[in-house]
Amino acid sequence: MKQTVLLLLASSLSLSLWTGCQPQTTADKPTATPGKPGSGPNERAAVPSQPRPQVPASKLPKGAVKGDFDGDGTTEYVWLVAPEVVDEMECKGECTSYLRFSKALFPAITRENCIGGVPTNLGDLNGDGSDEIGLLPDWFTSCWMNYFVYTYRAGQWQPLVEPFATHCNQWEAEAKPIEIDPSKKGFVLVRYTDMDDTTFAVKTKSVPVL
Ligand SMILES: [Ca+2]
Numbered sequence: 001m002k003q004t005v006l007l008l009l010a011s012s013l014s015l016s017l018w019t020g021c022q023p024q025t026t027a028d029k030p031t032a033t034p035g036k037p038g039s040g041p042n043e044r045a046a047v048p049s050q051p052r053p054q055v056p057a058s059k060l061p062k063g064a065v066k067g068d069f070d071g072d073g074t075t076e077y078v079w080l081v082a083p084e085v086v087d088e089m090e091c092k093g094e095c096t097s098y099l100r101f102s103k104a105l106f107p108a109i110t111r112e113n114c115i116g117g118v119p120t121n122l123g124d125l126n127g128d129g130s131d132e133i134g135l136l137p138d139w140f141t142s143c144w145m146n147y148f149v150y151t152y153r154a155g156q157w158q159p160l161v162e163p164f165a166t167h168c169n170q171w172e173a174e175a176k177p178i179e180i181d182p183s184k185k186g187f188v189l190v191r192y193t194d195m196d197d198t199t200f201a202v203k204t205k206s207v208p209v210l
């Protein structure tokens with residue numbers, strides 16, 4: 001008898017303990033798709049065709065680089081937004097950087113495997129009146145990085161030339177990465193480092209703009 005009471009007591013105690021412990025509810029937050037804000041099917045076009053404001057000069061990030069990147073005669077700014085680096089070789093999320101612009105019309109440029117860098121206004125390299133943008137991505141360790149050159153065409157950022165290999169020696173020597181080829185219309189001179197050449201000599205080649 002005594003044993004039964006004890007058992008009952010014990011079982012009710014464990015029951016109350018068990019019911020008193022509410023399981024943690026984990027609410028699944030809807031994850032936004034990067035780069036596609038408001039593209040869901042239920043998204044209402046709240047303000048139709050309202051021109052989006054430019055980023056005012058006072059709110060530009062430090063180090064923003066100016067240029068006329070669409071050749072419309074007015075200046076805009078570009079800057080790099082880097083991912084958060086949480087460890088020596090790790091980013092919070094993807095190691096992707098974005099070039100963003102003061103002109104809201106411009107889409108951002110996505111650069112994967114890039115944890116930093118400063119965009120450069122390279123001037124007008126293809127003679128269409130707009131300034132081109134160069135980017136040397138930062139990475140954790142490598143001295144070898146491709147150099148990227150972007151041009152704005154038909155509402156999109158496109159490569160002006162194929163990305164080309166550069167070694168940090170070339171940047172320390174301050175070799176100009178790209179400039180107009182004065183001897184050939186529609187061509188640019190690209191300074192790159194040959195990965196097969198163990199002397200890391202900077203080479204120059206003339207290539208047509210894309
Ligand atoms: Ca412009």
Ligand SMILES: [Ca+2]
Pocket residue numbers: 123124125126127128129130131132151
């Ligand atoms: Ca141009």
